[in-house]
Amino acid sequence: xxxxxxxxxxxxxxxxxxxxxxxxxxxxxxxxxxxxxxxxxxxxxxxxxxxxxxxxxxxxxxxxxxxxxxxxxxxxxxxxxxxxxxxxxxxxxxxxxxxxxxxxxxxxxxxxxxxxxxxxxxxxxxxxxxxxxxxxxxxxxxxxxxxxxxxxxxxxxxxxxxxxxxxxxxxxxxxxxxxxxxxxxxxxxxxxxxxxxxxxxxxxxxxxxxxxxxxxxxxxxxxxxxxxxxxxxxxxxxxxxxxxxxxxxxxxxxxxxxxxxxxxxxxxxxxxxxxxxxxxxxxxxxxxxxxxxxxxxxxxxxxxxxxxxxxxxxxxxxxxxxxxxxxxxxxxxxxxxxxxxxxxxxxxxxxxxxxxxxxxxxxxxxxxxxxxxxxxxxxxxxxxxxxxxxxxxxxxxxxx
Amino acid sequence: xxxxxxxxxxxxxxxxxxxxxxxxxxxxxxxxxxxxxxxxxxxxxxxxxxxxxxxxxxxxxxxxxxxxxxxxxxxxxxxxxxxxxxxxxxxxxxxxxxxxxxxxxxxxxxxxxxxxxxxxxxxxxxxxxxxxxxxxxxxxxxxxxxxxxxxxxxxxxxxxxxxxxxxxxxxxxxxxxxxxxxxxxxxxxxxxxxxxxxxxxxxxxxxxxxxxxxxxxxxxxxxxxxxxxxxxxxxxxxxxxxxxxxxxxxxxxxxxxxxxxxxxxxxxxxxxxxxxxxxxxxxxxxxxxxxxxxxxxxxxxxxxxxxxxxxxxxxxxxxxxxxxxxxxxxxxxxxxxxxxxxxxxxxxxxxxxxxxxxxxxxxxxxxxxxxxxxxxxxxxxxxxxxxxxxxxxxxxxxxxxxxxxxxxxxxxxxxxxxxxxxxxxxxxxxxxxx
Numbered sequence: 001x002x003x004x005x006x007x008x009x010x011x012x013x014x015x016x017x018x019x020x021x022x023x024x025x026x027x028x029x030x031x032x033x034x035x036x037x038x039x040x041x042x043x044x045x046x047x048x049x050x051x052x053x054x055x056x057x058x059x060x061x062x063x064x065x066x067x068x069x070x071x072x073x074x075x076x077x078x079x080x081x082x083x084x085x086x087x088x089x090x091x092x093x094x095x096x097x098x099x100x101x102x103x104x105x106x107x108x109x110x111x112x113x114x115x116x117x118x119x120x121x122x123x124x125x126x127x128x129x130x131x132x133x134x135x136x137x138x139x140x141x142x143x144x145x146x147x148x149x150x151x152x153x154x155x156x157x158x159x160x161x162x163x164x165x166x167x168x169x170x171x172x173x174x175x176x177x178x179x180x181x182x183x184x185x186x187x188x189x190x191x192x193x194x195x196x197x198x199x200x201x202x203x204x205x206x207x208x209x210x211x212x213x214x215x216x217x218x219x220x221x222x223x224x225x226x227x228x229x230x231x232x233x234x235x236x237x238x239x240x241x242x243x244x245x246x247x248x249x250x251x252x253x254x255x256x257x258x259x260x261x262x263x264x265x266x267x268x269x270x271x272x273x274x275x276x277x278x279x280x281x282x283x284x285x286x287x288x289x290x291x292x293x294x295x296x297x298x299x300x301x302x303x304x305x306x307x308x309x310x311x312x313x314x315x316x317x318x319x320x321x322x323x324x325x326x327x328x329x330x331x332x333x334x335x336x337x338x339x340x341x342x343x344x345x346x347x348x349x350x351x352x353x354x355x356x357x358x359x360x361x362x363x364x365x366x367x368x369x370x371x372x373x374x375x376x377x378x379x380x381x382x383x384x385x386x387x388x389x390x391x392x393x394x395x396x397x398x399x400x
Numbered sequence: 401x402x403x404x405x406x407x408x409x410x411x412x413x414x415x416x417x418x419x420x421x422x423x424x425x426x427x428x429x430x431x432x433x434x435x436x437x438x439x440x441x442x443x444x445x446x447x448x449x450x451x452x453x454x455x456x457x458x459x460x461x462x463x464x465x466x467x468x469x470x471x472x473x474x475x476x477x478x479x480x481x482x483x484x485x486x487x488x489x490x491x492x493x494x495x496x497x498x499x500x501x502x503x504x505x506x507x508x509x510x511x512x513x514x515x516x517x518x519x520x521x522x523x524x525x526x527x528x529x530x531x532x533x534x535x536x537x538x539x540x541x542x543x544x545x546x547x548x549x550x551x552x553x554x555x556x557x558x559x560x561x562x563x564x565x566x567x568x569x570x571x572x573x574x575x576x577x578x579x580x581x582x583x584x585x586x587x588x589x590x591x592x593x594x595x596x597x598x599x600x601x602x603x604x605x606x607x608x609x610x611x612x613x614x615x616x617x618x619x620x621x622x623x624x625x626x627x628x629x630x631x632x633x634x635x636x637x638x639x640x641x642x643x644x645x646x647x648x649x650x651x652x653x654x655x656x657x658x659x660x661x662x663x664x665x666x667x668x669x670x671x672x673x674x675x676x677x678x679x680x681x682x683x684x685x686x687x688x689x690x691x692x693x694x695x696x697x698x699x700x701x702x703x704x705x706x707x708x709x710x711x712x713x714x715x716x717x718x719x720x721x722x723x724x725x726x727x728x729x730x731x732x733x734x735x736x737x738x739x740x741x742x743x744x745x746x747x748x749x750x751x752x753x754x755x756x757x758x759x760x761x762x763x764x765x766x767x768x769x770x771x772x773x774x775x776x777x778x779x780x781x782x783x784x785x786x787x788x789x790x791x792x793x794x795x796x797x798x799x800x801x802x803x804x805x806x807x808x809x810x811x812x813x814x815x816x817x818x819x820x821x822x823x824x825x826x827x828x829x830x831x832x833x834x
Contacts, residue, residue: 056747125594126583128749167739167761168752184737184761195813196820200767202810203824210804210829211705216758217829218806271746276576277564326572327564332579361594 037160042260048381048400049309051253051266052148053246053294054170055316057273058127060283061336062322062356062364064100065114069093072356077324080280090114094353099288102295103339110347111298112339113399115373117354119335119366123318127274127332131317135172137371137390147374148265149175150389151382162265163256165249170267180267183256185249246270247293254300257310264382273316277327290314294341302343311342311381311400315370321363322356335366338373340399350397372397406801408432412439413799414704415695417834418664419443420505422717423799425781440695443506444688446543453501459536460490462529466611480526487528489732492742495535496726496735499716507539510691512712512742513663514538518553518585519745520562527558531743534558546656546685547647550586551640555616557609563748565607570624573601580748586646588655592631599628604639653682657690664694666703667754673699704801707834708754711738711762715769718826721798722777730772737765758832766827774822783818790815794825803830 043049063080067073068087087095088104096104106112120139124130133139137147145153148162153175155161162173162180173180191197204218249268256263270290275283294312301310319336335354351368358365371394375386380400387393412431416423420443423431431439447454468477499508515538522531534556541549553559554577560566563577578601582592592600606623609616618638628637633645646652657677662668680686680693694700709717712735719726735741739762740751785793791811795803803811807828814820825831 125597126579126589127747128583129589167737167759168756169759182759182761184764196817196823199810199814199820199824200827202813203807203828205806210806213705213708213754213833214804214829216755217832276574277567324572325574326569327567327574329564329574331575
């Protein structure tokens with residue numbers, strides 16, 4: 001019986017799920033494993049690679065894709081609003097936050113799709129519950145598996161297919177039978193040899209008779225040795241500067257892609273979007289980091305063999321209240337934007353800009369279910385059966 | 401397998417792992433002599449001013465310099481941030497060392513639990529001195545009454561900055577603290593409505609941390625004096641009134657009891673044992689009584705091996721066992737690689753737990769840290785044994801009941817090399833789980 005999933009604080013600290021049966025993260029996959037796997041079974045050019053960027057904290061969509069002609073925008077948040085002269089215009093009625101110069105170029109090049117008004121029925125304003133809804137793709141009843149974990153389950157249960165960069169596996173990648181791998185974000189991996197190395201190898205040989213947690217610990221070490229004798233290209237020079245260094249995480253992804261790693265889905269993350277106070281400058285700075293990291297990454301991979309294969313998808317657990325609070329910030333809201341970027345993405349606007357006056361409990365009404373975006377990614381990028389993964393049919397969008 | 405005659409020793413080792421960071425052989429000998437209930441009573445105590453380990457680890461002297469304002473120069477901002485960074489390192493390492501050194505580990509273990517519960521991060525608070533003050537509050541108030549603790553936390557400067565209470569004003573309230581205090585601190589998700597969040601935010605309006613006077617103040621003109629309705633209660637409540645309502649509710653009794661059981665015994669969401677704990681906890685919201693009831697529950701002894709050590713617990717336990725100090729900045733890098741840096745939880749929800757720690761990146765870092773500790777610590781209790789006895793000596797040193805068959809095979813391969821044997825012992829599944 002597989003044990004419950006990693007990072008359950010999303011689910012359990014909010015009392016959302018019980019001791020559900022879930023696969024745990026695939027143990028011990030290292031970047032070098034991926035490199036070597038890339039040599040043995042290189043990913044074919046033309047196979048789409050999807051990079052999910054999770055923006056933790058609830059990004060304020062209205063100050064990201066700015067409805068700069070809407071009077072209600074200025075009325076609701078006078079201290080936070082950007083005026084027409086500041087925004088980077090995308091259309092007659094919306095423009096990017098001034099710091100998003102890279103995204104502006106991508107949009108103008110037709111390589112960025114902006115899906116507006118994305119949400120789900122009965123929006124939940126808890127960070128943890130809403131993020132679990134997004135990661136499990138289940139707004140109604142709590143669901144113990146992540147949506148990409150279910151995709152792994154249905155596609156050969158190979159943990160190398162979906163890889164998180166960083167020490168903690170997001171619930172999104174945990175299925176019932178299989179979970180994605182997690183690779184370190186800070187560079188090369190050197191395994192010991194000699195009797196110490198063989199002792200470690202013996203230690204990590206899980207016995208089927210052991211308690212589940214005991215097996216799990218052993219498994220988390222065992223795959224470190226999958227390539228101990230085959231020294232693939234190392235990532236020793238890649239080094240993140242901290243846990244919240246998106247550019248560093250994407251550098252690891254770029255290296256894995258360049259090495260033809262057999263991975264179809266990567267997960268990276270940037271936190272800190274929960275701006276209840278003093279939002280304007282701080283959000284713009286964070287969006288600038290996001291913009292530079294993602295557009296820089298796309299430039300890097302564009303020059304490689306998979307330049308036309310890479311699709312980046314950026315999402316957050318919710319948008320924020322239309323009206324600012326009295327702290328020059330915004331409280332938790334509902335609908336937001338999803339960005340889809342890549343050389344072969346069909347750029348442009350998808351979904352409708354939600355009304356800033358026709359609100360529900362002071363918040364935006366969604367018009368695109370986020371599972372439509374997932375369905376599009378599953379079918380058009382991953383060649384998967386979206387209905388099976390999502391447990392229902394959701395209309396696809398045309399961004400891929 | 402543990403033989404029947406080892407049962408008391410095994411039970412006490414379990415208690416020391418959960419109420420502390422694992423027992424040394426000498427501590428375990430003394431605990432066996434004293435008995436289980438007496439050991440619980442000796443552990444579950446407030447911090448003692450005569451604790452030799454506490455006396456050896458005085459808190460760092462940190463500056464309470466005012467944060468930069470809109471008028472500060474770029475150089476002033478840079479200097480301030482540099483001080484936050486360097487004092488932050490000092491603070492993080494100090495607490496790690498305090499956890500290693502404290503003679504009674506329980507006050508530090510409980511403080512660490514509350515730090516995960518009221519998770520607050522230096523990166524936003526940007527004052528190591530205020531983070532230390534919150535840490536002392538959790539240490540001194542963490543075993544008292546929960547309503548008093550939640551109220552103190554609500555008025556704690558670091559929390560007030562972290563969840564924006566400091567900017568909450570009548571008319572345009574800020575919901576940040578109001579929501580998280582219900583969802584994460586007092587009630588648990590699902591036990592309040594969105595309307596409750598908005599009404600609750602009004603109650604806390606006007607609370608301020610005055611940086612100049614370094615004091616909590618209630619600014620009357622910023623406070624909403626209207627009638628609020630929260631959780632079915634209606635009145636002109638202020639923040640203190642609301643915290644009384646929240647903490648003295650059935651949902652809160654259940655939430656606090658469940659959180660304690662989940663972190664000290666076994667991860668569950670509903671369990672009959674919580675009903676029992678609640679009856680002990682609810683009359684006076686007595687956290688000390690709740691902790692004692694948890695460790696004395698017959699079901700507690702059935703939770704051996706059911707939790708994964710958090711990275712901080714794992715490192716502290718290893719350092720205590722090998723008689724080392726956390727006096728090396730390397731440990732902060734190691735903790736970052738393992739995914740858990742004190743005073744830097746990923747968000748207000750705190751850290752992951754159980755399998756969340758068992759990832760590749762963590763296993764690789766764990767191997768490196770274990771090697772470092774084994775190479776620099778006191779392994780004489782293992783090295784002095786003949787090779788054939790070293791695996792058992794390592795189990796004894798780490799208060800592990802017994803190694804599994806696979807671990808025995810592994811340890812036998814390196815029995816000639818005590819450093820490698822200790823490294824493997826620290827990475828062994830039987831030690832990584834709790």
